Amino acid sequence: MGAVRRIALDAMGGDFAPHNEVKGAVAASRLFKGSTPVEIVFIGREAEIRASLKDVDTSGMRYSIAHADDVVTMDDEPSSVIKKKRQSSLYIGVDLHKKGEVEGFVSAGNTGAVMSTATLLLGRIKGVSRPTIGAFFPTEKTGIPTLVLDVGANVDSKPRHLYEFGVMGSIYSSHIIGNENPRVGLLNVGEEEVKGTEVVQQAHELLKNSGLNFIGNVEGRDIFKGSADVVVCDGFIGNIVLKFGESMLGFLKSKIKSYSERGIAQKLSVGAIAPTLKKVLKDIDYQEYGGVPLLGVNGVVIIGHGSSSPMAIQNMLLRAVEVVEKNVNNHIEAALNSPSTP
């Protein structure tokens, strides 16, 4: 009774901060469904946040502002925040979470910096060797994205780390995405067990002998096919595949543009297909998924693209609340400390 769930939002994180952050927060505030009301704590330069708030209708919205003088930019070294930018919205937001004043932290800022700062300040869930960032990839099955992890946090992962990514991804997929008994695949260059690097072959063993619904190796083509709900890989590969995939839309657009430049007929035909194509491609736009979880830290952290739209920010806030409500971290801790864990 009277309890309020507070979620911190890095109001200075994205490329269009604080404007998109404020708009997204207002939209989210209309959509929170849990029995506990949610208060959004904007972290950042108060004057800028208040200016953005003037442009929106905040009636009925619970929010507060925690002022932060400084801003972490996309060029800042991830590990430097904790030493040099303690007055930044990023540091202050994560620190509020550490102190228990908020139950989650959402940022569209420098991904590496959020990860590094959150890991250092919040620590890891018991049993987790390395926190991981997952990313959702659209699939042929409309509305059912595949969670690929890790996508950039960890390179030179050990077999045990890959196994843990599988456990964390499976829990996220089942509790947040709603996949019952999620199919976990190991990203590899062939279906046979003996394929791939030594590390991957050892990870295969661990995953096979786990309680997970492990479907074996999956290949690059299986991501878009949606052959697995969770795809496990080292962050070096996941990050490259993610950035390659994200560049697909721009690539397609450039191809369409250069086709239209071949002549008047081509220009007209491209003009005619543009509206339909736009609708089709909307489903492919990674932006729509709005934020990815940093799993394994002792807290709830959702990270978004720098270019996050208000809708993406809205979805990140909804997601953060959901992760809190579904006790995702408790499930991870239980799974990684159970007697049946390899």
Added chain:
Amino acid sequence: MGAVRRIALDAMGGDFAPHNEVKGAVAASRLFKGSTPVEIVFIGREAEIRASLKDVDTSGMRYSIAHADDVVTMDDEPSSVIKKKRQSSLYIGVDLHKKGEVEGFVSAGNTGAVMSTATLLLGRIKGVSRPTIGAFFPTEKTGIPTLVLDVGANVDSKPRHLYEFGVMGSIYSSHIIGNENPRVGLLNVGEEEVKGTEVVQQAHELLKNSGLNFIGNVEGRDIFKGSADVVVCDGFIGNIVLKFGESMLGFLKSKIKSYSERGIAQKLSVGAIAPTLKKVLKDIDYQEYGGVPLLGVNGVVIIGHGSSSPMAIQNMLLRAVEVVEKNVNNHIEAALNSPSTP
């Protein structure tokens, strides 16, 4: 005078063999431009090849047939060909090349099997630690694909191997694709030198200190952008990225299909855009590039997709002749045995 350049074609390799092979060979025979005439040596089941030849106009074409009883399938273990399938078109074709009876070998068969058999029978060019398969990716720059290597031949590559891939890719890009002083990039998760795995960081050092036009690290998004002419990576990553990229067209088509199934209006609008879209996507279709080189073996081997079209087969044959004429292997040997090589 009177000399003929003979190129062996695995007539049983592809999914539509020998039909597509024969059609592609006929088309290629009209296009050979060098001063030395080219004879295509079909390797495979003579009766089937002759049956296919009846459907085409072979007037003026130089060809012969070397009968092979057996066929390597896509399910055969790559390393087993040399032990168990010595009567296969694949083995016999590579063996003819080894014996000097043909100057090149072209196959749309089991990629791993071609690679394994060719490496074992032909051996490596002096100075090459590991042969590599490259693949061309379409880029935003129309007509200028990026060569990514390795894409599946080698996992757990050492820094030296990655450096060699860069040397071989650069030579291929300059002599065959025509890129002057090709830009060589190292696939990584960030631009900074300190990024990536230990192996990649060491490879960065080797590439930086080589005579190559090394532009530093490139990221997943740089492939479609065409930021580099040659992108170097371990085969584990290259293979995953290749298969992921190849699945893009199917994914797009499925998205368009599911959009059209939403209603009559959507169905009509998709019907209206289909012809234009088809033309736009043609430039994206990996198939169009027709074959990839197996670089570093002591011979000229061009490998194609199982689903190779006659046009792909034609391009593979033209490519094989070009690689012979341009002395690509001599250039590789010279580069990897020069005193300035790290």
